[in-house]
């Protein structure tokens with residue numbers, strides 16, 4: 001997964017590949033993890049017909065511990081593909097440019113706007129925490145790919161890890177690791 005200065009990225013191509021753009025209204029969640037640790041998660045509603053994604057997450061300040069609930073919309077754009085079908089884009093709410101990837105710090109912005117909003121000092125702090133090689137999991141997908149959940153009557157390690165992440169995700173973003 002691409003990251004810019006340690007922020008969490010959300011790619012519209014990724015959402016499309018997972019089938020989130022196949023229906024007019026779809027709810028989902030994404031968890032970002034690094035090694036076994038959850039570093040962030042968001043939930044979202046995709047309103048395909050009205051061309052926007054509603055992002056819902058919590059941002060916790062590391063310095064003050066203060067939590068901020070985020071709930072806002074980012075518009076989509078749609079272009080017709082030469083080979084058929086549509087290509088979707090996010091529209092950065094700051095510069096209005098169409099982009100394939102949003103970077104989430106406090107708000108979701110395009111790469112350029114995301115960089116502008118963070119000083120290098122803050123960025124390096126973020127980088128240390130999250131790393132440049134963070135990757136994302138979609139819990140549903142992971143569950144579906146798990147053929148064996150129990151072995152000899154006991155849950156497998158992988159299944160336990162999944163349950164743990166799933167529970168954290170359900171608890172409402174307590175583990176959001178966005179540095180401000």
Ligand SMILES: [Zn+2]
Nearest residue numbers: 092095110113
């Ligand atoms: Zn922008």
